[in-house]
Amino acid sequence: MNILEKIALDKRAEVEEKKDLIPMKSLELMPGFSRKCVSLSQQLRDSNTGIIAEFKRRSPSVPDLNLNADVKQVTGGYEKAGASGISVLTDEIYFGGSMDDLFAAREEVKIPILRKDFMIDEYQILESKAIGADVILLIAALLNKKEIKAFSELAKSLGMDVLLEVHNEEELQKSIMSSIDMIGVNNRNLKNFDVDTNISKELSEKIPSEFVKVSESGISSTAAIKDLQKYNFKGFLIGGNFMKTEDPGKSAEEFIRELKSKK
Numbered sequence: 629m630n631i632l633e634k635i636a637l638d639k640r641a642e643v644e645e646k647k648d649l650i651p652m653k654s655l656e657l658m659p660g661f662s663r664k665c666v667s668l669s670q671q672l673r674d675s676n677t678g679i680i681a682e683f684k685r686r687s688p689s690v691p692d693l694n695l696n697a698d699v700k701q702v703t704g705g706y707e708k709a710g711a712s713g714i715s716v717l718t719d720e721i722y723f724g725g726s727m728d729d730l731f732a733a734r735e736e737v738k739i740p741i742l743r744k745d746f747m748i749d750e751y752q753i754l755e756s757k758a759i760g761a762d763v764i765l766l767i768a769a770l771l772n773k774k775e776i777k778a779f780s781e782l783a784k785s786l787g788m789d790v791l792l793e794v795h796n797e798e799e800l801q802k803s804i805m806s807s808i809d810m811i812g813v814n815n816r817n818l819k820n821f822d823v824d825t826n827i828s829k830e831l832s833e834k835i836p837s838e839f840v841k842v843s844e845s846g847i848s849s850t851a852a853i854k855d856l857q858k859y860n861f862k863g864f865l866i867g868g869n870f871m872k873t874e875d876p877g878k879s880a881e882e883f884i885r886e887l888k889s890k891k
């Protein structure tokens with residue numbers, strides 16, 4: 629069983645438990661439901677930098693990234709740095725995140741927040757809206773075409789944007805549909821954790837132009853972004869490169885300043 633299959637298995641058990649604790653109907657009474665979402669895809673279209681800065685304490689590939697990081701301090705720093713959006717890991721078992729982290733980030737920032745988790749049930753889409761997310765992530769490797777359609781249409785009906793993540797052409801082909809806003813290419817091979825931004829470049833021309841293209845994982849230099857921009861990528865999801873430092877907000881600020889200064 630690969631790591632993604634393992635995560636999905638645990639996630640199913642977690643979601644079933646949650647459904648008993650907070651029924652779907654109760655989610656609709658939570659504050660996020662009355663909040664109007666801010667569109668990440670629009671922010672990326674309008675930006676010359678397009679950084680989606682991620683808050684994560686640890687991950688399967690880096691188990692001790694920044695275990696004691698303060699979510700408000702980091703996400704506030706990312707917003708001040710000029711990030712177009714923020715990604716918050718809410719998975720607890722593998723990433724040390726929580727719904728409280730996203731809730732706290734929502735209190736701190738105005739820019740769009742992507743809920744980074746492993747969506748396998750409609751319950752999680754409603755939950756994302758309830759806690760104040762603007763965007764959900766759907767991972768094509770975890771879902772069939774029918775699920776991608778149902779989950780993305782539900783998210784759109786709640787006013788959220790949808791970022792659909794692929795790692796190969798087969799996943800891309802099954803995911804092309806009008807309820808998707810952004811297509812993210814994950815440069816990380818989740819079987820062995822190798823990262824290679826050439827995956828983004830190779831898939832770029834196969835992504836129809838109506839979708840905002842996002843390159844995810846393993847980005848650690850402004851030169852890599854300048855290169856990916858030549859392939860029409862507008863969004864760049866960066867986690868470890870910022871979170872491994874003592875002050876991720878400052879690290880993002882220096883990175884974005886350097887990116888802006890490059891022709």
Ligand SMILES: O=C(O)c1ccccc1NCC(=O)[C@H](O)[C@H](O)COP(=O)(O)O
Nearest residue numbers: 687688689844845846847865866867868
């Ligand atoms: O990061 C991992 O080890 C990982 C393992 C299994 C599933 C997902 C994983 N990462 C989630 C992400 O998508 C990344 O956190 C995100 O793209 C940022 O990547 P990076 O800039 O390389 O930290």
